Amino acid sequence: xxxxxxxxxxxxxxxxxxxxINCTYTATGxxxxxxxxxxxxxxxxxxxxxxxxxxxGSNKGFEATYRKxxxxxxxxKGSVQVSDSAVxxxxxxxxxxxxxxGKGTLLTVNP
Amino acid sequence: SQTIxxxxxxxxxxxxxxLSLECTVEGTSNPNLYWYRQAAGRGLQLLxxxxxxxxxxxxVPQNLSASRPQDRQFILxxxxxxxxxxxxxxxxxxxxxxxxxxxxxxxxxxxVV
Numbered sequence: 001x002x003x004x005x006x007x008x009x010x011x012x013x014x015x016x017x018x019x020x021i022n023c024t025y026t027a028t029g030x031x032x033x034x035x036x037x038x039x040x041x042x043x044x045x046x047x048x049x050x051x052x053x054x055x056x057g058s059n060k061g062f063e064a065t066y067r068k069x070x071x072x073x074x075x076x077k078g079s080v081q082v083s084d085s086a087v088x089x090x091x092x093x094x095x096x097x098x099x100x101x102g103k104g105t106l107l108t109v110n111p
Numbered sequence: 112s113q114t115i116x117x118x119x120x121x122x123x124x125x126x127x128x129x130l131s132l133e134c135t136v137e138g139t140s141n142p143n144l145y146w147y148r149q150a151a152g153r154g155l156q157l158l159x160x161x162x163x164x165x166x167x168x169x170x171v172p173q174n175l176s177a178s179r180p181q182d183r184q185f186i187l188x189x190x191x192x193x194x195x196x197x198x199x200x201x202x203x204x205x206x207x208x209x210x211x212x213x214x215x216x217x218x219x220x221x222x223v224v
Contacts, residue, residue: 032211043117043201043215044155089155093211097143097162101155 002027006090006102013080013109021075021105023064023090032093033057033066033073038104039086047075047088080109113138117202117216124223130175130189132219134202137183144185145203145213146177155201161185197223 006023013019025033032051036044048057053068062077073090090102114137124130136142146158157170159177167177174193178186185202199220205213 034212036215043218044203046212046214049212093213097205097211098145098157098160099205099211099213103154 002031002092002094002100004090004092004100004102006088007105008103010106010108013107015082015109015111016079017109019075019077019080019084019107021088021090021107023073023075023102025071025073025090025092027071027092027094027100029094030068033064034091034093034099035062035064035073035075036089036091036101037086038089044089080107082109082111085109113142113204113214115202115204115214115216117219119219120217121220122222124192124221126194126223127191130187130192130196130221132187132200132202132221134185134187134216135183136185136204139183139204139206141182142204142206143213144179145205146185146187147201147203147215149199149201149218151198159187192223194223197221 003026034049035047037047038044048059050057050066053066056065064073064075085108087104087106089104091099093099117134143162145160148156161167161179164179175189199218201218202216203213
């Protein structure tokens with residue numbers, strides 16, 4: 001079945017540092033890939049998505065590229081801010097109307 | 112995009128009491144609807160999903176049930192709550208023509224005491 005593996009962290013960075021959160025997947029067919037962000041005490045917000053191989057999703061300075069050859073969708077940001085502190089979820093959307101989520105990565109950015 | 116309204120935002124219920132969490136969706140029609148639970152820690156567990164009125168699929172056996180009385184309304188219920196039902200419950204909505212993109216409500220914190 002479909003599965004998503006992401007680095008569990010926690011990840012602690014200083015402001016303006018470079019961020020990478022790794023995400024790899026296993027799926028049949030050609031899934032869509034997503035990154036969601038959850039700020040403390042809130043629901044999940046869609047951060048970015050990619051629907052086919054080599055697509056790059058981007059939003060708020062975050063980027064992720066759909067790499068079919070390595071079955072990966074790593075999240076990157078060149079310069080993190082304190083306000084980026086949150087939990088980040090990688091997810092895969094297959095053909096069955098459901099998303100499969102990774103376990104989440106807690107990011108803390110210190111000033 | 113869609114807007115998901117979910118309530119109540121917070122509730123504290125005694126063991127053995129009933130539960131009703133309600134979710135409504137705006138900005139789309141015939142959505143796929145979902146209930147997730149997020150227990151202590153961060154993982155998301157899919158509890159129920161629905162592809163249409165009266166169509167409910169359960170992902171895990173548990174003390175909860177779901178109903179979809181209207182196209183954009185999804186209700187999570189329990190007749191008798193257990194301590195283990197405590198958690199953060201999230202309603203979500205998606206459509207297949209949006210590339211399986213799912214949007215989440217703000218969540219409901221349930222504490223069973």
